Amino acid sequence: MSDTSRQELEQLIDERVAAVHRRDSATLLRQHDDKVLTYPLLPPTVSRGREAIAASLDQWFGGYVDGPGYEVHDLVVEADEDLGYCAFLYHVSGTLTSGDVVDMWVRSTVVFRRQDDGWRLVHAHESVPFDPATGRALTSEPPPEG
Amino acid sequence: MSDTSRQELEQLIDERVAAVHRRDSATLLRQHDDKVLTYPLLPPTVSRGREAIAASLDQWFGGYVDGPGYEVHDLVVEADEDLGYCAFLYHVSGTLTSGDVVDMWVRSTVVFRRQDDGWRLVHAHESVPFDPATGRALTSEPPPEG
Numbered sequence: 001m002s003d004t005s006r007q008e009l010e011q012l013i014d015e016r017v018a019a020v021h022r023r024d025s026a027t028l029l030r031q032h033d034d035k036v037l038t039y040p041l042l043p044p045t046v047s048r049g050r051e052a053i054a055a056s057l058d059q060w061f062g063g064y065v066d067g068p069g070y071e072v073h074d075l076v077v078e079a080d081e082d083l084g085y086c087a088f089l090y091h092v093s094g095t096l097t098s099g100d101v102v103d104m105w106v107r108s109t110v111v112f113r114r115q116d117d118g119w120r121l122v123h124a125h126e127s128v129p130f131d132p133a134t135g136r137a138l139t140s141e142p143p144p145e146g
Numbered sequence: 147m148s149d150t151s152r153q154e155l156e157q158l159i160d161e162r163v164a165a166v167h168r169r170d171s172a173t174l175l176r177q178h179d180d181k182v183l184t185y186p187l188l189p190p191t192v193s194r195g196r197e198a199i200a201a202s203l204d205q206w207f208g209g210y211v212d213g214p215g216y217e218v219h220d221l222v223v224e225a226d227e228d229l230g231y232c233a234f235l236y237h238v239s240g241t242l243t244s245g246d247v248v249d250m251w252v253r254s255t256v257v258f259r260r261q262d263d264g265w266r267l268v269h270a271h272e273s274v275p276f277d278p279a280t281g282r283a284l285t286s287e288p289p290p291e292g
Contacts, residue, residue: 001228001229001259037222037233039233039253039255039273039275040275041275041276042275042276042277042278043275043277043284044275045235045251045253045274045275045284046220046235046253074192076183076269078229078257078259078268079229080226080227080228080229081226081227082147082226083147083224083225083226083229083230083231084229085229085231085257085269087183087185087257087269087271089191089192105191107185107191107192107271107273109185109255109257109269109271111224111231111233111255111257113147113224122224123222123231123233123255125233125253125255125271125273127185127253127271127273127274127275128191128273128276129185129186129187129188129189129190129191129273130187130188130274130276130283130285131188131189132188135282135283135285136281136282136283137276137281137282137283138189138191139276139281
């Protein structure tokens with residue numbers, strides 16, 4: 001395990017947060033590997049490749065008249081020389097073009113692999129749990145402890 | 147990156163599938179680190195530690211009169227010397243004690259870290275996407291391609 005790698009991944013998460021605040025899709029896309037495998041919060045079940053990320057970022061940013069706010073909480077990072085992961089919760093807030101207010105906690109796991117030209121995000125998994133009794137996604141769970 | 151590590155993690159996934167079929171909680175628990183960080187399919191949003199895994203396995207196995215069937219599809223494994231991840235879809239099937247039939251596709255990301263006595267699962271993230279229009283979890287998406 002490598003402290004240097006861990007610090008580099010922490011910087012990538014900082015960069016990610018700052019880029020979302022600027023609605024800077026180019027920086028976010030540059031973090032991704034061409035063939036990134038994604039399990040997104042919203043359908044489809046599985047998505048592959050950087051083009052799919054680009055489309056979903058356009059849709060995400062375009063959906064908000066105010067926001068999206070994006071705060072990372074409870075970040076865990078572990079990394080070896082050439083592979084590492086980050087697990088965290090993020091809080092999304094803002095107002096959609098529909099007028100609906102968003103106030104949502106999302107679980108996120110991202111895996112980075114070191115390439116010749118630096119770290120690239122090769123896998124991302126984002127979700128909320130669901131209530132089996134109602135079948136409803138739990139999008140407004142209170143912030144967990146810690 | 148290490149082919150040996152990758153093969154070892156593939157074996158752990160095989161062991162996991164076989165253990166679910168036998169309802170063998172002891173083998174499943176032994177794969178987990180004491181402090182495993184879990185983002186489960188069902189609430190809570192975040193769970194920590196092996197005891198929480200034990201409780202959720204009891205609840206899972208106890209909920210089925212037939213099953214759970216557990217098939218792994220589209221497995222991706224990448225690993226460095228001491229850290230690796232597996233991303234896959236699993237199909238859960240069977241009949242609950244309520245009589246309800248389960249036929250569900252779940253996305254799963256699991257991270258293993260090599261300890262002195264072998265690989266341990268340090269992070270797991272399981273989910274289905276949800277439909278933002280209805281707020282419903284999409285538990286019966288058709289099997290994705292590939």
